[in-house]
Amino acid sequence: xxxxxxxxxxxxxxxxxxxxxxxxxxxxxxxxxxxxxxxxxxxxxxxxxxxxxxxxxxxxxxxxxxxxxxxxxxxxxxxxxxxxxxxxxxxxxxxxxxxxxxxxxxxxxx
Amino acid sequence: xxxxxxxxxxxxxxxxxxxxxxxxxxxxxxxxxxxxxxxxxxxxxxxxxxxxxxxxxxxxxxxxxxxxxxxxxxxxxxxxxxxxxxxxxxxxxxxxxxxxxxxxxxxxxxxxxxxxx
Numbered sequence: 001x002x003x004x005x006x007x008x009x010x011x012x013x014x015x016x017x018x019x020x021x022x023x024x025x026x027x028x029x030x031x032x033x034x035x036x037x038x039x040x041x042x043x044x045x046x047x048x049x050x051x052x053x054x055x056x057x058x059x060x061x062x063x064x065x066x067x068x069x070x071x072x073x074x075x076x077x078x079x080x081x082x083x084x085x086x087x088x089x090x091x092x093x094x095x096x097x098x099x100x101x102x103x104x105x106x107x108x109x110x
Numbered sequence: 111x112x113x114x115x116x117x118x119x120x121x122x123x124x125x126x127x128x129x130x131x132x133x134x135x136x137x138x139x140x141x142x143x144x145x146x147x148x149x150x151x152x153x154x155x156x157x158x159x160x161x162x163x164x165x166x167x168x169x170x171x172x173x174x175x176x177x178x179x180x181x182x183x184x185x186x187x188x189x190x191x192x193x194x195x196x197x198x199x200x201x202x203x204x205x206x207x208x209x210x211x212x213x214x215x216x217x218x219x220x221x222x223x224x225x226x227x
């Protein structure tokens with residue numbers, strides 16, 4: 001199972017929006033509505049931000065939203081804040097009850 | 111409050127073995143799938159294995175199949191990962207995580223495994 005494709009970096013100014021794409025195949029992202037997104041600050045454990053494509057866990061700001069079209073999922077962070085600067089990873093359920101991750105996107109708040 | 115605390119990491123020679131443990135508190139452990147994931151130094155996340163609440167189903171990423179074994183003891187609220195035939199490419203920070211709705215909702219802080227001669 002190959003890693004999902006994410007842009008290595010993305011950036012935006014405070015208050016702006018940034019969207020990160022996550023491209024897989026019809027066997028993973030396109031085949032299931034089981035895409036999740038994780039935020040990881042340096043030296044910290046990842047934090048779940050979005051599950052089942054577009055659902056937010058309790059406590060995650062509504063500035064974070066997820067969507068999917070075909071084999072590509074997206075995470076949008078609206079109203080960028082300094083604390084949003086982190087690495088973001090997508091993940092998808094995959095065949096044989098496996099899970100595959102994206103390579104990660106470093107978001108910089110300018 | 112949910113807490114996951116990993117232990118058991120360290121330096122091991124190629125071909126060696128380690129057993130990682132993860133102690134869970136703050137939720138009904140026996141009803142949750144649990145997962146091990148890893149992150150090589152400076153690299154991205156990789157799902158390694160998961161196990162159903164009753165231990166009746168287990169799945170592994172292909173690169174560790176036959177070498178790693180996931181298990182759990184619901185009486186001790188703990189999940190384990192036995193790592194055998196270790197290779198340099200298994201060097202990573204290993205995280206345990208609870209697993210619900212096809213996502214990993216709570217994570218431990220991780221335990222470092224270094225495979226080197």
